[in-house]
Amino acid sequence: MQASSSHIADRVVEAILARRIAPGMRLGEQQLATIFGVSRTVVREALTRLSERGVITVSTRRGWYVIEPSLADAEQAFAARRIVELGLLRATQDVDAATVTRLRAHIARERAALRGDDVGLRSFLLGDFHVCLAECLGNGLLADVLRDLTARTTLIAMLYQSTHDAADSCAEHVEIVDALARGDHEHASALMEAHIGHVQQGLRRETTVDPLTQLRDALAPVGASSAPPNPSPRRRGPRHASARPPRSQTRPSKEPA
Amino acid sequence: MQASSSHIADRVVEAILARRIAPGMRLGEQQLATIFGVSRTVVREALTRLSERGVITVSTRRGWYVIEPSLADAEQAFAARRIVELGLLRATQDVDAATVTRLRAHIARERAALRGDDVGLRSFLLGDFHVCLAECLGNGLLADVLRDLTARTTLIAMLYQSTHDAADSCAEHVEIVDALARGDHEHASALMEAHIGHVQQGLRRETTVDPLTQLRDALAPVGASSAPPNPSPRRRGPRHASARPPRSQTRPSKEPA
DNA sequence: TACACCACCGTTGCATGCAAGCGGCGGCGC
DNA sequence: GCGCCGCCGCTTGCATGCAACGGTGGTGTA
Numbered sequence: 001m002q003a004s005s006s007h008i009a010d011r012v013v014e015a016i017l018a019r020r021i022a023p024g025m026r027l028g029e030q031q032l033a034t035i036f037g038v039s040r041t042v043v044r045e046a047l048t049r050l051s052e053r054g055v056i057t058v059s060t061r062r063g064w065y066v067i068e069p070s071l072a073d074a075e076q077a078f079a080a081r082r083i084v085e086l087g088l089l090r091a092t093q094d095v096d097a098a099t100v101t102r103l104r105a106h107i108a109r110e111r112a113a114l115r116g117d118d119v120g121l122r123s124f125l126l127g128d129f130h131v132c133l134a135e136c137l138g139n140g141l142l143a144d145v146l147r148d149l150t151a152r153t154t155l156i157a158m159l160y161q162s163t164h165d166a167a168d169s170c171a172e173h174v175e176i177v178d179a180l181a182r183g184d185h186e187h188a189s190a191l192m193e194a195h196i197g198h199v200q201q202g203l204r205r206e207t208t209v210d211p212l213t214q215l216r217d218a219l220a221p222v223g224a225s226s227a228p229p230n231p232s233p234r235r236r237g238p239r240h241a242s243a244r245p246p247r248s249q250t251r252p253s254k255e256p257a
Numbered sequence: 258m259q260a261s262s263s264h265i266a267d268r269v270v271e272a273i274l275a276r277r278i279a280p281g282m283r284l285g286e287q288q289l290a291t292i293f294g295v296s297r298t299v300v301r302e303a304l305t306r307l308s309e310r311g312v313i314t315v316s317t318r319r320g321w322y323v324i325e326p327s328l329a330d331a332e333q334a335f336a337a338r339r340i341v342e343l344g345l346l347r348a349t350q351d352v353d354a355a356t357v358t359r360l361r362a363h364i365a366r367e368r369a370a371l372r373g374d375d376v377g378l379r380s381f382l383l384g385d386f387h388v389c390l391a392e393c394l395g396n397g398l399l400a401d402v403l404r405d406l407t408a409r410t411t412l413i414a415m416l417y418q419s420t421h422d423a424a425d426s427c428a429e430h431v432e433i434v435d436a437l438a439r440g441d442h443e444h445a446s447a448l449m450e451a452h453i454g455h456v457q458q459g460l461r462r463e464t465t466v467d468p469l470t471q472l473r474d475a476l477a478p479v480g481a482s483s484a485p486p487n488p489s490p491r492r493r494g495p496r497h498a499s500a501r502p503p504r505s506q507t508r509p510s511k512e513p514a
Numbered sequence: 515t516a517c518a519c520c521a522c523c524g525t526t527g528c529a530t531g532c533a534a535g536c537g538g539c540g541g542c543g544c
Numbered sequence: 545g546c547g548c549c550g551c552c553g554c555t556t557g558c559a560t561g562c563a564a565c566g567g568t569g570g571t572g573t574a
Contacts (some may be wrong), residue, residue, distance in 0.1 A: 005305070028525080028526095029525080029526070030524095030525080030526095038558085038559095039558060039559045039560075040526090040559085040560090041557085041558055041559060041560090042557090042558070042559090044302075044526090044527090045301075045302075045305050048262070048302050048305050048306060048309075049305060049306075049309045052305075052306045052309045052310060053309060054398070054401075058526085059526095059566095060526075060527085060565080060566085061525060061526045061527075061564075061565050061566055062525070062526075062565090062566060062567085063525065063526075064526090076395075076396055076397065076398055077398065079348065079395075079396055080396055080398045080399050080402075082344075082348060083341065083344035083345055083347075083348050083396070083399060084340065084341060084344060084399075086344055086347075086348075087339075087340035087341060087343055087344030087347075088340055090340075090343075090344075091336065091339060091340050091343075138333075138336075139333055139336055139337055139340070140333065141311070141333055141334065141337045141406070142337050142340060142341075144311075145337075145402050149398070285555075285556095286555075286556070287554095287555080287556095295528085295529095296528060296529045296530075297529085297530090297556090298527085298528055298529060298530085299527090299528070299529090301556090301557090302528095315556085316536095316556095317535080317536085317556075317557085318534075318535045318536055318554095318555060318556045318557075319535090319536060319537080319555070319556075320555065320556075321556090515574105516573105516574090517572105517573090517574085518571105518572090518573085518574100519570105519571085519572080519573095520569105520570090520571085520572095521568105521569095521570090521571100522567105522568090522569085522570100523566105523567090523568085523569100524565105524566095524567085524568100525564105525565085525566085525567100526563105526564090526565085526566100527562105527563085527564080527565095528561105528562090528563090528564100529560105529561090529562090529563105530559105530560090530561085530562105531558105531559090531560085531561100532557105532558090532559090532560100533556105533557085533558090533559105534555105534556090534557080534558100535554105535555090535556085535557095536553105536554090536555085536556100537552100537553095537554090537555100538551100538552090538553090538554100539550105539551090539552085539553105540549105540550095540551085540552100541548105541549090541550090541551100542547105542548085542549080542550100543546105543547090543548085543549095544545100544546085544547085544548095
């Protein structure tokens with residue numbers, strides 16, 4: 001195997017984007033060490049990286065867990081995405097032909113995945129579109145930010161069972177790129193805002209439902225469940241499900257000593 | 258001493274914001290371990306965190322170095338800040354009185370620092386204003402992003418000797434908050450864009466200057482130098498000064514295996 | 515029967531040890 | 545005198561070992 005820590009971290013994020021890793025899932029150090037054929041040290045480094053990216057949390061001497069964003073967190077994540085992506089589109093002056101080509105190529109892959117039956121790949125590509133867009137529009141820094149944000153919203157979608165259809169998402173991507181190709185950035189922004197709104201609204205429905213119903217749903221027999229192909233049905237995660245996100249350890253605006 | 262890894266990482270970022278750590282500076286593991294009274298393991302964790310945040314780079318078996326952004330990197334960092342901060346302002350519906358109070362309090366501290374002689378605190382507060390703004394406007398996620406971005410632009414300013422005056426910056430902050438308080442978000446956005454532009458333009462001048470002049474400046478006798486109180490005048494850093502930023506190891510948009 | 519206490523097990527937190535690699539420096543050959 | 549090569553020291557990379565702690569199951573007692 002032999003993988004570096006960044007490699008392992010990226011793999012985990014990919015798995016989240018592909019909905020193969022669910023919120024609240026535990027990532028044991030020894031477990032990962034065995035899988036990747038390295039020592040716990042390297043795994044710890046990877047997990048540290050991920051926690052810095054706000055993707056996982058560590059519960060002291062208990063384990064590392066994929067975040068389970070609260071509804072407030074969800075709100076914040078979508079707000080952040082809106083701000084970054086709309087800002088990105090508005091700041092874009094003009095897109096050259098090569099960029100449009102690249103984006104269309106991405107969409108073509110989305111379509112292919114829609115025809116196929118690999119749900120993971122489908123989910124990954126749908127989320128990756130936004131990362132790809134940021135990269136194409138020339139800002140790698142924001143692309144990285146968006147990657148983490150997208151991972152976050154993917155986890156949210158899994159947690160609150162988004163009802164937004166993959167085909168719809170893809171269609172909206174098409175429209176956005178079309179608008180960009182036309183040079184109509186204003187329209188592209190509007191479409192993007194609507195697109196993110198659709199995704200977010202897909203999970204609103206659960207909001208008003210009482211927790212008991214949610215639990216009943218969660219405990220329903222595994223019939224038509226869209227659960228990812230996980231090794232085993234492990235328990236849902238740490239008690240402090242809605243604990244503060246990792247990086248909040250960064251104190252709010254204190255001056256240096 | 259006894260400090261956690263996040264603590265150490267935050268300290269380093271603070272020091273950068275306060276211009277006490279210069280671009281290209283080396284951060285030795287054993288060195289930091291001694292300073293903070295912990296083992297290299299903890300320091301390594303902190304350094305890993307920082308490298309994930311794009312603040313430092315590691316050169317294999319040579320050491321950890323504070324990034325030295327290229328001009329292209331600078332361009333990107335400012336673009337990112339513009340996008341995030343303008344997006345943030347545009348997305349803000351209304352600001353309540355408490356928020357305005359908090360922002361004004363921050364500005365008051367900036368003013369106090371301007372009167373004082375602590376250059377580090379001054380620089381820190383000036384940069385922290387933007388982080389504080391993001392926090393006030395209700396998005397902790399973006400506040401974290403902005404903290405790293407601000408650290409980056411601070412490093413850039415040190416590297417390319419920004420000429421933008423601290424007092425001007427503070428005055429611009431005042432105007433921005435005033436516009437926000439009035440509810441004139443459009444104007445606030447415009448002011449913010451101008452503000453970031455000013456800071457960025459402060460360092461444009463060096464761009465057209467030939468490298469030899471720059472070197473001569475750098476080698477000038479340490480007279481009125483604004484160099485931070487570093488232990489010793491160490492050499493400037495790794496050869497690959499303009500190497501790719503750390504997180505670029507994240508491959509561009511590959512699908513999961 | 516129910517509750518509380520205790521001991522065991524598994525996991526992470528952290529320090530340390532060892533090996534590998536890069537840079538610098540001195541010596542040697544040309 | 546100059547350039548090249550090999551050695552040495554310092555630093556990081558990584559594995560391992562040990563200790564501390566949370567959780568769980570079993571047992572004893574009211």
